[in-house]
Amino acid sequence: MPSEGHKLPVLGAPAHRCAPEVVEEAFPADPDNSPEQEVEARSRREFLANMGLAAAGVLAGCSEEQREEFLRKKFTELKPDEVQERIARLAAGIEKKWNKTATLSAKGPMEGVLFGYGLDLSRCIGCRRCEYACVKENNQSRDPQSHWIRVLEMEKGRGVDLEMGNPYYDPAVVPDPDHFYVPVACQQCSHSPCTRVCPVGATWMEPDGIVVIDYDWCIGCRSCMASCPYGARHFNWAEPNIPAEELNLDMHVLGNRPRSKGVVEKCTFCIQRTREGRYPACVEICPVGARKFGNLLDPQSEISKIIKQKRVFVLKSGLRTEPKFYYFYGL
Amino acid sequence: MELFRTLKLALKTITTGGLAYWGWLALLACLIAWGGAAYLTQFNEGLIVTNMRDQVSWAFYIGNFTFLVGVAAAAVTLVVPAYVYKWGPIKEVAILGEILAISAIVMCMLFVAVDMGRPERVWHLIPGIGHMNFPHSVLAWDVLVLNMYLVLNGVIVAHVLYRGIQGKPYNAKFIVPLVLFSIPAAVSIHTVTAFLYAGLSGRPFWNASILAPRFIASAFCSGPAIMLILFQILQRTTKFAIKNEAMEKIAELMAYFMFLNLFLLGAEVFKEYYWQTEHVVHFQYLFSGLHGHNALVPFSTAFVVCGIAAFILFLIPATRKNTVTRNIGCLLIYASVYIEKGLGLVIPGMTPDMLGEIYEYTPTLIELRVGAAIFSIGFLVFTLLTKLAIPIMNGEFAKKPGVDGHAPAEPAVAA
Numbered sequence: 001m002p003s004e005g006h007k008l009p010v011l012g013a014p015a016h017r018c019a020p021e022v023v024e025e026a027f028p029a030d031p032d033n034s035p036e037q038e039v040e041a042r043s044r045r046e047f048l049a050n051m052g053l054a055a056a057g058v059l060a061g062c063s064e065e066q067r068e069e070f071l072r073k074k075f076t077e078l079k080p081d082e083v084q085e086r087i088a089r090l091a092a093g094i095e096k097k098w099n100k101t102a103t104l105s106a107k108g109p110m111e112g113v114l115f116g117y118g119l120d121l122s123r124c125i126g127c128r129r130c131e132y133a134c135v136k137e138n139n140q141s142r143d144p145q146s147h148w149i150r151v152l153e154m155e156k157g158r159g160v161d162l163e164m165g166n167p168y169y170d171p172a173v174v175p176d177p178d179h180f181y182v183p184v185a186c187q188q189c190s191h192s193p194c195t196r197v198c199p200v201g202a203t204w205m206e207p208d209g210i211v212v213i214d215y216d217w218c219i220g221c222r223s224c225m226a227s228c229p230y231g232a233r234h235f236n237w238a239e240p241n242i243p244a245e246e247l248n249l250d251m252h253v254l255g256n257r258p259r260s261k262g263v264v265e266k267c268t269f270c271i272q273r274t275r276e277g278r279y280p281a282c283v284e285i286c287p288v289g290a291r292k293f294g295n296l297l298d299p300q301s302e303i304s305k306i307i308k309q310k311r312v313f314v315l316k317s318g319l320r321t322e323p324k325f326y327y328f329y330g331l
Numbered sequence: 332m333e334l335f336r337t338l339k340l341a342l343k344t345i346t347t348g349g350l351a352y353w354g355w356l357a358l359l360a361c362l363i364a365w366g367g368a369a370y371l372t373q374f375n376e377g378l379i380v381t382n383m384r385d386q387v388s389w390a391f392y393i394g395n396f397t398f399l400v401g402v403a404a405a406a407v408t409l410v411v412p413a414y415v416y417k418w419g420p421i422k423e424v425a426i427l428g429e430i431l432a433i434s435a436i437v438m439c440m441l442f443v444a445v446d447m448g449r450p451e452r453v454w455h456l457i458p459g460i461g462h463m464n465f466p467h468s469v470l471a472w473d474v475l476v477l478n479m480y481l482v483l484n485g486v487i488v489a490h491v492l493y494r495g496i497q498g499k500p501y502n503a504k505f506i507v508p509l510v511l512f513s514i515p516a517a518v519s520i521h522t523v524t525a526f527l528y529a530g531l532s533g534r535p536f537w538n539a540s541i542l543a544p545r546f547i548a549s550a551f552c553s554g555p556a557i558m559l560i561l562f563q564i565l566q567r568t569t570k571f572a573i574k575n576e577a578m579e580k581i582a583e584l585m586a587y588f589m590f591l592n593l594f595l596l597g598a599e600v601f602k603e604y605y606w607q608t609e610h611v612v613h614f615q616y617l618f619s620g621l622h623g624h625n626a627l628v629p630f631s632t633a634f635v636v637c638g639i640a641a642f643i644l645f646l647i648p649a650t651r652k653n654t655v656t657r658n659i660g661c662l663l664i665y666a667s668v669y670i671e672k673g674l675g676l677v678i679p680g681m682t683p684d685m686l687g688e689i690y691e692y693t694p695t696l697i698e699l700r701v702g703a704a705i706f707s708i709g710f711l712v713f714t715l716l717t718k719l720a721i722p723i724m725n726g727e728f729a730k731k732p733g734v735d736g737h738a739p740a741e742p743a744v745a746a
Contacts, residue, residue, distance in 0.1 A: 070451060074462055144379065152686060163609050163687040184686060193532060199470040200455040201462045217462075219455055220378075220448015223470050225388040229533030231685035235388060235448065238379035261377040262448025319532050 065093070075214040075254070076204070083253075086216075090257055097258075098244040106253045107275045109208035115269050116209070116303045117280075118292035118312070119183060120330035121160075126151055126174040126181030130282035130291065134185075137270060137281035138256040139248050141240030148234065148267040149185040149282060156180055160327070162315070185282075186211060186232035186267035187315060187323030194224035194233060203264075209296070209324050210269050212254040218263040225264060229316050236261045269293070296324065306330075337496050340728075344496070345718050355714065359707040366704020369697045370445060378448060380697045386690035387681045389446070391698045394673035395705070396442040398553070400524045401546060401672060403435035403480065404517040405554020409581070411514060416580050423571055423724050425510055426491055427561060429484045430716045431554075432517070436481045438709035445701050469527045476520045483513050488716060495723030521546050528680065535610035536680040545595045546672070551588040552641075553668035555581050556661040563658070565717075570725045582657055586645035589664060593638060616689070617679035626691045627678060630670050637667035 062070070068089065078086060087104045094102045131149040140146040152165030153176070160182055175181065192211055195203050202217040203224060225233045239261040251257040252272035259265050270280035274293070278284075283291040294301035299308075303326075306312065312326040348356075373380050383390045406428040413424040444450050455461035456474055465471045487509050494501045525546040528537035559581055565571040603614045615621045617631045644650045644660035651657055683689045694702075722728060 074455075077462075150686060161609075161687075162685070163612060163683065165687045167686065167688060196467045197470060197530070199464050199468040199474065201464040202455070217452070217455055218449065219452045221443075221446070221470065222388045222448070223468070225385065226681070227531050227533060229685055231385070231688075234385050236377070237384065238377040261379075264448075316533070 069216070072216045074201070074217045076201075087253060090253065094247075094251075094258060098242075098247050100244060100247055100249055102247075102249040102251050102257070104251045104253055104257060105272060105275075109206050109210075110275065112295075112297055114209045114296045115188070115274060115324065116294060116296035116307075117188070117269065117325045118303050118306045119325070119327050120290040120292070121180065121182060121327055122329040122331040123288045123290035124151075124181045124183060125288055125290075126153060126169070126176070126179070127287065129285045129287060130183060133281045133285035134267070136246060137248055137273075138267075139240075139242050139251070139258050140234075140265075141236065141238075141242065142246075143241045144238055146234050146236070146240070146265070148232070148265075149183055150231070151181055151183045153179045154182055160315070182327070183282075184230055184232070184315065185325075186269075187230050187321065187325040188267075188269060189321035189323050191320060191322040193227035193229065193319075193321060197223040197227045199223065206254075208275070210271055210274075211266070212268055212271065213264060213266065214254070215257075215259050215263045215265070220262040220264065222264065229319050229321060233264050233266045235264050290330075333497070337493060340496050341492070341719055344722060345715050348718070352718075356711070359711045359714070362707040363704045363711070366700040366702070366707065369700035370704065373445070373697055373701065374450075378446075380695060382692050382695050382698070384690055384692075386684040386688055387678060387692040389677050389681065390692050391674070391694040391702060392442045392446040394675075394677040395702055396439050396446070397524060397528075397546075397676060398669055398672040399435045399439045399442065399709075400477070400521055401550030401668070402554050402557060403432045403439065404521040404547075405550040406431040406435070406558055407484070407513050407517040408551070409555060409558055410510060412580065412584055413577070416577065423573070424558075426488065426720055426724070427565075427717070428558065429488050429510075429513070430713060430720060431557065431561070432484045432513075433481065433488060433716065434709045434713035436477060436484070437712050438705050439477060440481070441705045441708060442702075445705070469523065469530050473520075473523050473527055476516070476523050480513070480516050480520050483509060483516055487513065488720075492716070492719050492723060496719070496728050498728045518547065521550055528676070533685060534680050536613035537676075539599065541595055541599055545592065545599075548588050548592040548595055549668045549672055552585055552592055552664045553672075555585050556665045559585075559661050560658065563654075565721070569721045571721070578657075579652055582645055582651045582660075585664070586642065586651065589638065589642040589645055592668075593642060596638075612683055613679045616682050617675060621683065621689060624682075624689045624691050626693055627674065627682075630674055634667045634670040634675055637663040638671070641667060 072086075073082070075083075075086070083106045087106055091102050091104050094100060094104075128151050131147055131151055134140070134149045135142070135145075135147060138148060140148065150167045152162070152167055153169035154160060154165055156178055158164055162182075162184075165182065169176070169179070188205075188209055188211055190205070190209070192205060195205060195211060199221060200217060200219055202219070203211065203213045205211050220235070222235055225235060236259055240259055242258065247258075248256060250272055252268070252275070255268045255271035270278075270282075273280060279293055280291075283293045292302050292306055294303035296303060296307075298304060306328060307326060310328040310330060312328040314321075314323040314326060381390070381392075407425075409428050410421065410425045413421045444453070447453065456463055456471070458465070463471045463474070465475070487506055490506060491501045522543050525543035528534070529539060529542040532538050559578060562571070562573050562578065566573065600614065603611045612621055616624065617627050619625070620628050641660045641664035644656050644663070649656075650660070678692055682692070
């Protein structure tokens, strides 16, 4: 299927954006016009058509892929068949760049599901396995390095004080007896500053609570990064570099599919896994069971029971971002 | 055709000049080429060639943008005192202010454009074709007001120059309301830009209600400083004549705003340092360094010293009225505001980052080169428009004054 992608019609490039004859249609001859007015109107139409041609000419100088990419529509405005076309396009691009066949999903949210996350600070040993499992699962750039999870080392006795966190701790063994660890990633805020400040609406919260980014629509202004209180958003300062043999081929279009340089990315609760009923990679890899995940709307889920039975807190609650990422001390 | 003849005359005017004029244009062209090449590198390799990273994700470019919004705003607002105090050449003050505003806005937009990760997707912002997140995103507001301001000033300047070259007076009924409207528009662009920062609840250095007043106060220091220097250059090179009292009055107004600027800074410093909450770290990073990281300390020292020195020079009547000391004061306050609203606003707002990490940012040569190119483009726009405006102000094109009969010779804002 991916190799057929090249033969698909140019997606997101409806004829009225470039084809001159459609421009003509947009300015139909007025039957009431006098012949002089008609001539004038025609020359105006011709001028506009020429402008359209000139714009099309610039685009014609690009390759078909570049043209298609430039004219891509916003993901939320795609019709179901257009989503399928987009997926085929993306898969073809991956095939071309990595010579691998990816399975790209655009699976939507499940009915009656709102995802929530729990992190047991008394269990976390600061091994950073989650951090690197995340990099692999989510096809994050290896060079330059991009990490969606940051594990912060904190001094015991100070409590959770983000000003004093150290993400670059490097002791011989963990856990260090004088420290404890606070992993931080996207807190999936219900009242999220990042989605509000985005000038083009390229990021939003899905009905299942996951804040996602349309990588094809992001303009790379980095307003969301300035607004995020948790440093959870990451920018592709250069073209991301992922070795072909390490590429995770199980992809979601709003999740871990490869990004390009110049756009922002972030944790999506492993949307490619969780919408299929699986755990996020970080939950799966955690050797001490510090990470919990589930449906907040299901009273029997583990996360709901934790919220009911433990005393949970969220980071920077004073900012009223309403995270769906709960920290607690389970022991 | 009228349009063609006018454009030809305009082209002739801007291509007629002495050695100094052509030398200046050549210098600008070289800088634009030098910085343009740097931008090509950045476009191809990504923003990795800057020193911005996830921790400090806005820096030199956005700092310059912020500073220049102030310049764009303040120049035009000089029209108000020009009218209130009857300085005489209100038309000239207004038109120079508008030209400076256009140049500054062009630079603002270029600084934002070079900061974008995907500049070719800028069309995503256009309502109708793309999707503008209005009214939620303050950046969307900023895009709107900046473009509106550019169009507004562009229309005014284009009309005045176009009619001027034809030797006709401008249409006062059309221009005067636009000039008047450009004044609140000037305040709005600076306020919205301040809100862009102040609205970020997670960044305590910016999330302060005092930020917008500080922006306005500092802009009323730096904008008139440029205008004062400009008036003197034009007085020497053209028939442009502004009363000396007017210059003194501008300096006096600047003294008030310099005081206000320092006062507001002092109010913030008191609030942060009297009871040092976790928010104080950004001020510490700016003014004294934090955990041994003190890259910004020389700059913060410079902006405070320059700001106070300029205020003293403008406070004392003798030094305010003396051209030499006044000009030194202008340069000092310009430098002070440039540092404060540039590196001094953006970098400490992001250092330490949201998780407490200190990443010390200093611009790369590529960033400086791109910045030099953008400033050169701004100077170029300003030079060419002023080159056209000067003979019009001197009345060199005027052959049949009042030919249309619908505009008085000196209508300006007083109408």
